[in-house]
Structures are given as structure tokens and as C-alpha cells.
Amino acid sequence: MTKTILITGATDGIGLLTAKKLAAAGHHVLLHGRNDTKLQAAATEIGGNTATFSADLSDIAAVKELASAIHSRHEKLDVLINNAGVLKTPHPTLASGLDVRFVVNTLSPYLLTDRLLPLIPQTGRVLNLSSAAQARVNLDALAGKTRLSDMEAYAQSKLAITIWTREWARELPDGPAMIAVNPGSLLASKMVKEGFGVAGSDLNIGADILVDAALGPRFADASGSYFDNDSGAFADPNAAALDADHATAVMEAIRAFARENT
Numbered sequence: 494m495t496k497t498i499l500i501t502g503a504t505d506g507i508g509l510l511t512a513k514k515l516a517a518a519g520h521h522v523l524l525h526g527r528n529d530t531k532l533q534a535a536a537t538e539i540g541g542n543t544a545t546f547s548a549d550l551s552d553i554a555a556v557k558e559l560a561s562a563i564h565s566r567h568e569k570l571d572v573l574i575n576n577a578g579v580l581k582t583p584h585p586t587l588a589s590g591l592d593v594r595f596v597v598n599t600l601s602p603y604l605l606t607d608r609l610l611p612l613i614p615q616t617g618r619v620l621n622l623s624s625a626a627q628a629r630v631n632l633d634a635l636a637g638k639t640r641l642s643d644m645e646a647y648a649q650s651k652l653a654i655t656i657w658t659r660e661w662a663r664e665l666p667d668g669p670a671m672i673a674v675n676p677g678s679l680l681a682s683k684m685v686k687e688g689f690g691v692a693g694s695d696l697n698i699g700a701d702i703l704v705d706a707a708l709g710p711r712f713a714d715a716s717g718s719y720f721d722n723d724s725g726a727f728a729d730p731n732a733a734a735l736d737a738d739h740a741t742a743v744m745e746a747i748r749a750f751a752r753e754n755t
Contacts, residue, residue, distance in 0.1 A: 498707060499570055503525055510699075512543070521542045524539070553601070572619075575620065592641065599635075600751075618706070622654070622674060626644070632743070658672065669716075674720045675723060
């Protein structure tokens with residue numbers, strides 16, 4: 494059965510490769526990117542049944558417009574893959590004072606998911622890109638009140654998205670499934686090359702697990718889980734995600750942000 498699947502950050506890296514695989518399997522793939530030229534190039538490269546949506550996920554107004562555009566063109570979204578992410582950037586602090594890593598990697602995916610949830614059936618799935626790099630969240634940093642290094646901000650943003658995946662899944666026992674996935678460490682993505690200066694491993698490792706998580710039967714009843722592709726198995730995330738008080742505090746901060754930006 495053909496699925497409608499939105500992939501954020503689909504103009505390069507794991508997002509683009511995942512989109513290629515899903516489109517080749519006959520699915521209708523909605524490609525998101527922040528650069529119109531790269532978006533059209535990706536759509537041309539993929540061919541087949543695709544649509545494009547442009548938005549800068551560091552801009553909350555653009556996130557809302559993205560959700561509205563998808564609502565206006567689609568009545569159902571079977572799978573949402575929150576893949577877009579940022580590690581290093583010349584300007585990590587936004588005009589709002591927030592760190593772009595928390596906005597793009599954690600907060601915008603939450604807002605986008607919240608606004609698209611009415612389109613996602615109970616049998617649908619929301620996949621959130623996590624990472625082996627996870628660290629306890631500094632709530633002041635999440636709120637833009639203190640600054641972190643690139644890797645600190647990235648690791649904390651990835652724990653934060655893992656936390657909201659787990660916590661939100663508990664509130665939706667009938668679905669859709671919400672699953673956090675570490676697609677693999679140090680894969681050959683632009684982020685890895687810029688952040689660590691290494692070529693990285695085969696991107697297919699990451700794309701294949703995202704295809705499996707989007708469509709495969711072993712993920713159908715995995716809502717609230719964290720899949721670690723380094724070990725090839727479901728696993729516990731960083732211990733801070735299992736700390737009930739910390740998870741509650743992070744979730745409250747994310748929801749407060751969402752309320753302020755409705």
C-alpha cells in the first residue's frame with residue numbers, strides 16, 4: 494500500500510537517501526528543505542511521486558507555515574520523519590536568544606508534529622532522529638539563558654527529542670507510534686564531515702534503518718522506544734531520559750515553548 498511520508502531535511506545526506514529509497518518503493522514522498530534550489534534538485538534526482546516544501550526550521554513562523562501548507566495539500570500523512578538537524582553553524586544564537594540546535598533539533602520538530610498530528614492515523618508513525626550523543630539537558634540552555642559548546646548543545650538537543658518522543662508516546666497509547674532512532678554514529682553525512690572532519694561510514698546504514706522504522710513490522714508496536722542502530726537493537730537511551738523528574742522538567746519546558754508559539 495502506498496504511504497505518504499514527509500521527510501524533513503531531505504535535500505542531502507540520510508534524508509535524501511531515505512527519500513530515494515522510499516520513492517523507489519512506490520511511496521509518495523514529501524521533501525522538505527530550506528533551499529528551493531536544492532529542493533528542486535532533490536526532486537529531480539529522485540523523480541517519481543514527490544512534492545516539495547520549503548521552510549527554515551530555525552524560524553518558528555516558517556514551521557507553522559510548513560504545517561499549514563501540508564494541511565492544505567494533503568488529507569493524510571502516514572509517516573513523519575523528523576530528520577533535519579544541525580550541529581555546527583557560524584551563528585548558533587538566534588535573534589530570539591535561543592540556540593539553533595535546540596530549535597531545529599528539538600523544538601521545531603515538536604511544533605511540526607503537534608500541528609500535523611491530526612493528519613496522522615493511529616496506525617501512522619513519527620520517527621525522530623536521535624543520536625548516540627545524548628546528554629542531560631541544561632534547562633537554562635534550552636531556554637536560551639546560557640550558552641553551550643556545539644557538541645554540548647547538539648547532544649542535549651538529541652536527548653531532549655528522545656525525551657519528548659518517549660513522554661508523548663505514553664499519552665498516545667493507541668498511536669500513532671512515536672519512535673526515536675539513532676541511525677548510526679559517524680555516517681558519511683555533511684554534518685559528520687563538518688563536525689568531526691571524517692568521511693564517515695556508508696549512509697545506507699542510516700537510510701535503511703529509517704525505511705525499516707517507517708514501514709517495517711518490528712516497529713509497529715514500538716511506540717516510545719529508542720532504537721540504537723549502532724547495536725542494531727532497541728535499547729535504553731541515556732540515563733537522563735529515564736530520570737522521571739528530569740524528563741518531566743524537559744517536557745514541561747518544551748510544552749511551555751509550544752504554548753508560547755501557538
